[in-house]
Amino acid sequence: MHKALAALLSAALVASHAASLTAADASGAWVQLTPAGTFAGRDGRGPYDAGDKSDMEQIVARTRQLAGSTDLVVDYDHQSVFAAVPGVGGTAKAAGWIKELQVRAAGIFGRVEWTEAAAAAIKAGEYRYLSPVFLHTKAGRVIAIRMAGLTNTPNLDLVAVAASALLPNNNPTGENMDKILSALGLAKGTNEDGVVAAINAYLTSSTAIAKAAGLTETAKQEDILAAVNSIVSDRTKFAQAAGLAATAKSDEIVTAVQSAIAGKVDVTKFVPIAAVTELQTRLNTLESTVGNDKAEEAVNSAMKAGKLIPALKDWGLNLFKADPTKFQEFVGSAPVLTSPQLLTPKKDGEAAELTEAQLAVCSAMGITAEDFKKTLKAEAKA
Known part of the structure; x- marks a missing residue:
């Protein structure tokens, strides 16, 4: 599922808004990945909308969920996109890694740790801009940040070409799209709205699983997997201890455990409730009889x-x-x-x-x- 989502996101890449980098940024700095509110690319695409602070917090949360345990990559000239296009090539080397995401009044920012080569290129003035890539709906609503690229021509035609080769008119078709739809469990011909709905359903279910496992909404994939595996392992142990198959249902496990407990009561230490009740009744009757006899004896003595x-x-x-x-x-x-x-x-x-x-x-x-x-x-x- 994660590979399918990665392929879908790669197919839906859109570059917009460039951040100018200085030599000081070469050591690693916070850079802007999206502005807040509504914005558009210089090539006319858009408008896009990152929303307010609450909306951007959701974008960051989805981005972390989709990334799982990996950092977001910053490549050179969006070669991660070009490398996926037949006949274009590209080595898709990493220029740096986005280690943290943060929501500010101006938009979403990321803390980048550059490679030595990228840092040298920035200091030398060989690269000057950062061009973020994000996933959005057909209406332009930003869903999640995918990656970013070092570039000298932000919001490039190159990126538009790469995106169009996989996602013409923002509506994926062809073999790549069929693979994406199949991985998402969707029928061929499903439009973008259906794809986005499937992704949101995945994100929602992932959040629900994290909560059910006692984790936070932003828990990483490996943490969720470890928690679920632990729960499944414990459940399997309970089933086997109750003499059932590992695939037994929860109700069957509970019934078996209750039956086992009921059949293994130590009769030297415990007695049935009915027996205790009957004994108490007899004691009360005996006590009453003895009391009446004592009263009769005392009164008769007083009279005599x-x-x-x-x-x-x-x-x-x-x-x-x-x-x-x-x-x-x-x-x-x-x-x-x-x-x-x-x-x-x-x-x-x-x-x-x-x-x-x-x-x-x-x-x-x-x-x-x-x-x-x-x-x-x-x-x-x-």
Whole structure:
């Protein structure tokens, strides 16, 4: 895919806007590659549009993605283009390499590191201008910077001829274009808009893959490839560990791992949830039974000791179940009542006045004398 894109970009080269170089630039300097906004070539081609700062940042990002791990080349007289044209020739030697790209108010700039030969040629005045080459849409919108060339005739007819030989009227045709379309998975006869759409789709998918792999949008090709290979390797290991083929789907891997975990539980350390629930229910039932037995025993003992009248048995049971300590405190402070004290003679079916001991019981239990009388009366009838 990258080779196809390189071929496409080479076929769509357009030279424009020349930067004048001085002897001081020979040691390596920042040079302008495109102006900001709308501009045109001196030969009448254009207009082209690099947009505003945000647009130029996108151009730089696409350029870095397309270049991958390679630097952008600066050749002599665009021989990288001529070398691709039968009968023209050209050695396409590098004059320098663009190491960095930067967006400024005036446009996109690149930091060039020159070869010794190119630096000497610039110092000697043999070459004076830098002519950038970029990919653009049919409407003139700049997509990405491809390269640049040392030249003495910026925006040259030579470059226009080279570009026209591969891309006449900005619409590639012939065998070269068929190869490009095939590499991009497009049908023969696809126009420039279709080609540009395919390139943008590639750039978008590349960015998406970088993000999915935990990398930045501007990650280089080798970084993306390394991250994806690592993920695929890990996935393969998981599949094999689960006893599946390396090509198993993610859902199959997850299911297999879950099944393996479920089948290898150490029964000496873990028990099923249902068993724990049943055990808890039984413990609660046993605890309740034991509590009832203890309450019954405590209340009966209090009644035998004359600390609690039979009519208050249910009250005593409830108190013991709710708070055994309070029940014991009551029993400990309650006076011992004798049978005559508990059952005083009645007059005309009414309970007699309470004795001091009975009043003490009322006070200890928090009930009124009248309620206690009613209780005695009910017991007498029984």
